[in-house]
Amino acid sequence: MSHSRTLRVDYGKTASVVYVVGTELNVNLSRSAPPNSEFFSVKGSPNVHYSISPPCPETCHLSPTPLTGNSVLLISMSSASQYENDSKLSLWYYDENKEKLGHALLHLTAVEISLDVDADRDGVVEKNNPNKGSWKWGPDGHGAILLVNCDTERTYWKKPDTEQNFISKSSDLKDMSHMVLRTRGPAKLPEGYKLTMHISQGDAERIRVYRFEKEEKKNLIKYLLSTMEDYALFLNAEVLSNDVPYLGGAAEMSFYVEGLRFPDNDFNGLISINLSLLEPITAGIPETPIFTDKVVFRVAPWIMTPNTLQPIEVFVCSTSDNYKFLKGMRNLVAQSGYKLKICHEYMNRGDRWMQDELEFGYIDSPHQRFPVVLDSPRDRGLDDFPYNVLLGPDFGYVTRVAERKDVSSLDSFGNLEVSPPVTVNGRNYPLGRILIGVAFPTATKGRNMTKVVQDFLWAQKVQEPVALFSDWLLVGHIDEFMTFVPAPDRKGFRLLLASPDAAYKLFKGLQKDGHGQAKMFDGLKNEEQITVDEILSDDNLQAQNNYVQSCIDWNRDVLKKELGLDDEDIIDVPVLFNLVAEGEDVEEYRALAYYPDMVNMIVLGKNLGIPKPFGPKVNGRCALEAEMCSLLEGLGLSCTFIDDFASYHKQLGEVHCGSNVRREVFDFKWWNLEM
Numbered sequence: 001m002s003h004s005r006t007l008r009v010d011y012g013k014t015a016s017v018v019y020v021v022g023t024e025l026n027v028n029l030s031r032s033a034p035p036n037s038e039f040f041s042v043k044g045s046p047n048v049h050y051s052i053s054p055p056c057p058e059t060c061h062l063s064p065t066p067l068t069g070n071s072v073l074l075i076s077m078s079s080a081s082q083y084e085n086d087s088k089l090s091l092w093y094y095d096e097n098k099e100k101l102g103h104a105l106l107h108l109t110a111v112e113i114s115l116d117v118d119a120d121r122d123g124v125v126e127k128n129n130p131n132k133g134s135w136k137w138g139p140d141g142h143g144a145i146l147l148v149n150c151d152t153e154r155t156y157w158k159k160p161d162t163e164q165n166f167i168s169k170s171s172d173l174k175d176m177s178h179m180v181l182r183t184r185g186p187a188k189l190p191e192g193y194k195l196t197m198h199i200s201q202g203d204a205e206r207i208r209v210y211r212f213e214k215e216e217k218k219n220l221i222k223y224l225l226s227t228m229e230d231y232a233l234f235l236n237a238e239v240l241s242n243d244v245p246y247l248g249g250a251a252e253m254s255f256y257v258e259g260l261r262f263p264d265n266d267f268n269g270l271i272s273i274n275l276s277l278l279e280p281i282t283a284g285i286p287e288t289p290i291f292t293d294k295v296v297f298r299v300a301p302w303i304m305t306p307n308t309l310q311p312i313e314v315f316v317c318s319t320s321d322n323y324k325f326l327k328g329m330r331n332l333v334a335q336s337g338y339k340l341k342i343c344h345e346y347m348n349r350g351d352r353w354m355q356d357e358l359e360f361g362y363i364d365s366p367h368q369r370f371p372v373v374l375d376s377p378r379d380r381g382l383d384d385f386p387y388n389v390l391l392g393p394d395f396g397y398v399t400r401v402a403e404r405k406d407v408s409s410l411d412s413f414g415n416l417e418v419s420p421p422v423t424v425n426g427r428n429y430p431l432g433r434i435l436i437g438v439a440f441p442t443a444t445k446g447r448n449m450t451k452v453v454q455d456f457l458w459a460q461k462v463q464e465p466v467a468l469f470s471d472w473l474l475v476g477h478i479d480e481f482m483t484f485v486p487a488p489d490r491k492g493f494r495l496l497l498a499s500p501d502a503a504y505k506l507f508k509g510l511q512k513d514g515h516g517q518a519k520m521f522d523g524l525k526n527e528e529q530i531t532v533d534e535i536l537s538d539d540n541l542q543a544q545n546n547y548v549q550s551c552i553d554w555n556r557d558v559l560k561k562e563l564g565l566d567d568e569d570i571i572d573v574p575v576l577f578n579l580v581a582e583g584e585d586v587e588e589y590r591a592l593a594y595y596p597d598m599v600n601m602i603v604l605g606k607n608l609g610i611p612k613p614f615g616p617k618v619n620g621r622c623a624l625e626a627e628m629c630s631l632l633e634g635l636g637l638s639c640t641f642i643d644d645f646a647s648y649h650k651q652l653g654e655v656h657c658g659s660n661v662r663r664e665v666f667d668f669k670w671w672n673l674e675m
Contacts, residue, residue, distance in 0.1 A: 005290055007075070008032065011093060011102040016085055016190045020277060020291045021112045022128075025075040027091070029067060034101040039064035039094035042073060045087040048108060050075045064094045077110040080184040084109050111185035113195070115275040115293040117144035117177065121671060123366040125180045133294040135270060137675040145365040145671060146207070146271060146297040148259040149175045150372060150396035158391055162260045167210060167231045171393065174368045176210070176256040177297060181275065187248040192280025194287070197234070197255075198241035203271050206261045206299070209235035211244075212254040231256065235273075244275065259299050262398060265455035271297040300363045301460035301670060302372055302398060304418035305663040306432050307484045307603040308493050313339035314604065315660040317348045317382070321647045325658065328642035329602075329609065335640075336604040343385055351381025352648070353657050355479070356412030358386045360662045363396065364670060371662060372396035377450060378412045379404075400452040408447040410437055414477035414657050415449060415470060418463060420484055420493045421668075424564035430668040433563065434463045437470025437478040446471045462670045466562040472551040474580060474590040479656050481552050481575075482559070483599050485608065487635045491569055494635065495559060497552055498599045499572035500545035506574045506627055507532050510616060518616030518623070520595060524645060532616050541578060541594075548577040548591050571631050573599050574624060592652065596645060598628055600654035602661065608632065611654040612641040 003023040009015065009032040019025060029040055041064045044050055052065065053072045065071075073091070081087060085107035092103040119129035119142050135143030149161040153169045161172060181195075199207065211234040234242050234255065247253065263269035274294050278287035314333045318326060326342070333340040343354065351357070359374045375386040377400060391397040402411070409415075419432040434457050439446030448454075448471075457465050470478045481498040510518060516533035535541065559565060576594040581587045593600075596611035615624030622641075629639050648658050 003291060009091060009104045009106070011091075011104045014105040014107065016107045016109070018190060018193050018277065018279065018290070019075070019077050019108050019110045021077060021080055021110055023076070023291060027073040027075065029071040029073055029091075030069050032091075032104065033067060033093050036095050037067055037093040037101055038096045039098055040067050040071070041065065041092045041094070042089065044075075044089040045108075047079065047110075048075065048077055048087050048089050050089065064092075064098050067093070077108065079110065080112045081108075081110045081186050084186045084188065084190055086186070109186060109190055111189070111277075112183060113275070113277060113291065113293060114182045115197075115273070115295050116180045116182060117295045117297065118366060119144050119295075121145065121366045125178050127182060133272075133296055135296050135298050137671065137673055139672045141671065143671075144177060144295060144297045146177045146257055146259040146299050147175055147363050147365050147368060148262050148299060148396070148398070150363075150398055151175065151370060151394055152391055153393055155392065158387065160391065160397055161258075165208060165233050165236060167256075173231075173256055175370075176258045177365070177367070179209075179255040179257050179273070179295065181244060181253040181255065182251070183246060183253075184250045185246075185248065189246050192287070194278050195244040195246055195275060196241055196278060197244050197273065197275050199235050199271075199273055201240060203273075204235070204237045204240055206259065206267060207235075207271050207273075207297075208233065208258045208260065209273065210256045210258065212256070257297065259297075261299070262302055262456065263299055263459040263461070265459055267459070269299040269301070269459070269461075271299065273297075298671075300365050301462050302361045302363060302374060302456075303431060303460070303666070303670060304359060304361045304416075304434060304463060305665065306418045306420045308420040308486045309663040309666070311336070311338045311604050312662045312664060313341055314602070315341045315343065315354050315662070316658060317343045317352045317354050318345060319348070319350065319352050319647065320345070322352060322644075322658070324643045325647050325655075328640070328644075329655075329659065332602075332604065332607060332609045332640050332642065336607045338604060343382070343389070347382075347385055347389065349381035352651075353380075353412065353414070353653060354382065354660045355414045355657045356477075357382040358390075358660065359413045359416055360660065362665050364665065369665065370394040370396055372398055374413070375399035376411055376413045377402040377407050377453065379407070400450075400456050402450040402452045406450045408450070408476070410447045410449045410470065410476045411453060412475075412477060414475070414479040414653075416457075417478055417482070417484075419466075419563050420491070422491065422563045422565075424562065428674065429464065430673065431463050431666055431670060434465040435478055435482075436465055436467055437476060438467045439471040440469050447476055461675070462673055466558065468555045468558060469551060472548070472591055474582065474592050475652050476590075477657070478555075479600055480593065480597055480654075481555065481599060483601060483603065483656065485603055485632065485635070485637060486606065491565075493569075495563075495565060495570045496573050496599050497556055497570055498575035498577075498593075498597060499552065500549045500576055502572040503574035503576045504536070504542070504545070506623065507536055507616075510618065510623055511536060513618075515616065515618050515623075518618060520616055521614050522617060524614055527645075535576075541576070544579045544591075545576055547579070551591075573631065574627055575599060593649070593654070595624075596649045597654050598624065600656040602655050602659045604661070606636055607638050607640065609640050609642050609655050609659075611649065612643045612645065614645060
C-alpha cells in the first residue's frame with residue numbers, strides 16, 4: 001500500500017528513524033531550517049534515495065541548493081536493513097554567503113512490514129497485494145473473505161464455535177481465514193519502537209483474531225509438536241489492541257480470523273484489521289503511529305439453494321398418524337437414490353412440519369465451505385431439531401430471535417423460497433432471488449414475516465429478495481401456490497402456479513365429456529364425496545376461487561417482473577381453494593386448498609413427490625393426476641403421488657410442508673457477482 005509520512009527534522013541533532021520499505025518520508029526543509037537559511041545540501045548512504053520537490057537544477061547536488069518556502073525532501077529506501085541504524089542521511093543549511101548554519105543527521109533503519117490476506121481469492125495468502133485494504137465485487141474484484149464460524153467441533157454438549165473464545169481442534173482452523181504478518185529487517189528494532197494490531201469497537205463484536213505463538217520459538221521440534229494451546233486469543237471484544245512481537249530477520253507470523261456475525265441491517269459485512277508501527281517520543285508520553293497497514297474482509301453471506309440443485313438428503317418427521325405419508329416418501333427417496341433422514345417423535349414432539357422449522361443453505365469461501373441451517377422463530381415442537389441434530393462439525397447453525405408477539409405463521413419457512421438463477425432486464429442473478437410472503441401492500445392490518453428475519457435476508461445481498469402477497473392464505477405460505485421444477489429448455493426451469501381457472505377449465509371439460517357425475521374424494525373414508533357437476537354449480541365456491549385467482553395473478557405479475565419470466569415459463573396447475581372465516585371481533589376470510597394442493601410438492605431431481613389429489617376418476621384414473629402428468633412429463637419429470645390427505649392435508653399442509661431437502665451448492669462463487 002502506498003504510504004507517505006511527514007518527518008520532523010531538528011537541526012543540531014541526530015535522530016534515529018525507522019523507515020518502512022515501500023513508503024516515502026517527506027521533510028519540509030524550510031520548516032526545519034535554522035533562521036536566516038538560504039541554501040541547503042543533502043548527502044546519504046548509497047542505499048538511501050532522495051529527491052527534492054519541486055525539482056531543483058541538475059547541478060544542485062554539486063553545490064548548496066537555494067531554499068524556498070515549499071522545498072520538500074523526499075526520502076526512500078529500496079530494501080530492508082541488515083543492522084539497526086545502518087544507513088545515514090545528513091542535511092546541511094547555509095546562509096546567503098553559503099556559510100554553514102547547522103545540520104541534522106538521520107540514522108535510518110529500514111524494515112519491511114506487510115499484513116497479508118488472500119485478497120485475490122485463490123486460497124493463498126499472497127504478499128502485500130495492493131488491493132488487500134478494500135473490497136470489490138465481480139470476477140475481476142478483490143478482497144478477502146471471512147466465514148462465520150457457526151458450526152461446532154463438539155458432538156456432545158453442543159455450542160457453536162462462535163460462542164467459545166478458544167480453538168479446541170485443529171479442524172476448526174479451516175473455518176477461519178488465514179492472515180500473515182511478514183517482516184524483514186535487523187534482529188531488533190531501535191529502542192522504543194513496536195508493532196501493534198488493532199480493530200475498531202464495532203468490528204470487535206463481529207470477529208476474533210487468534211495468533212499462532214510457536215512461530216516465535218523457531219524450534220522445529222516444538223513447532224511440529226504444537227497443540228491447540230499454541231493458538232492464543234489475540235483480539236476480541238475485550239482486547240481491541242495488542243502488541244505484536246517483532247521477530248527479526250525474514251519472518252512470518254500466522255493469525256487466524258474468525259467471523260462471529262452474519263451481515264444484517266446494522267452490519268454491511270465488511271471488517272477491517274490494522275497493523276501499526278509505533279514510534280516513541282519520550283518516557284511518559286504515548287507512542288505515535290508512523291505506519292499503518294490495513295486488510296479488509298467481507299463476511300460470507302448465507303445462501304439458499306433452489307429446487308433445481310441436486311438433492312443430498314431428505315428430512316421428514318415420523319408421527320403416530322403419518323404411516324402412509326412416510327411409506328410414500330421412503331419409496332420416492334429410495335427410487336431417486338438419495339438419503340432419507342427421519343426425525344422421530346421424541347425429537348419432533350408431535351410437530352410434523354419439517355419445512356416450516358428450518359431452511360437449508362450454505363456459506364462459501366476460497367478455502368472452506370459448509371452447510372448452514374437457518375432456524376425459524378416459529379418455536380414449536382421441532383424447535384430443538386436444527387440445533388441438537390443438525391449443528392455439528394462442518395454443519396453450521398444460525399437463527400434470528402424475534403419477540404413472540406411479532407411472530408406469525410408467515411415466519412414459518414414454507415413462506416421462504418428461492419428461485420433458480422434468472423436474468424432480469426440484463427441484470428444477472430446467478431444465485432437466484434429469495435422469495436418471501438407478506439401482507440398486501442395496502443393492508444393496514446395483516447401478518448408479515450417478522451422484521452429481524454427480513455432484515456437478515458436482505459442483508460445477505462447476493463439473492464436480493466422479492467416480496468410476494470401471501471396473507472390471503474389461512475396458513476399464509478408461498479409454497480401453497482408456487483414452486484419451481486427443473487426443465488431441459490428455456491431458462492432451465494418452470495414456475496408452477498396453483499390455478500383455480502385451470503381447475504375449472506379441467507372440470508368443465510370433464511362435464512362436457514359426460515363425466516359430470518365423477519366424484520372427488522372417491523375412496524376416502526369419512527370424507528364427503530362431491531361430483532364434478534356439484535362443484536361447477538356452486539356459485540359461492542366459484543366466487544371464492546375468483547378471489548383466489550386474483551391473488552395468485554397479483555403474484556404472477558410480480559414474479560414475471562422480478563424474475564424476468566414469460567408466460568411460457570409458467571405452468572398453471574389445477575387447484576381449487578375455499579375461504580374460511582377466522583377472527584373474533586371482525587371475521588376475516590382466508591384461503592385453504594379444497595383438495596390436496598399439488599403445487600406443494602417435493603422436487604428430487606427429475607422425480608416429483610406430489611400430494612395425491614383424490615380427484616374425479618375417468619376410466620379408472622384420477623383426472624387431476626392425469627393432468628399433472630400431462631403438464632410435467634413432457635419436461636422429462638416423473639410424477640409420484642403421495643397420500644398425505646389425513647396426516648397433512650386435513651391439518652392444513654401438504655408434502656412440501658412436511659419435508660425438507662438439503663441440496664448441492666451452486667458452482668457459481670458469490671464473490672464474482674456484479675454489484
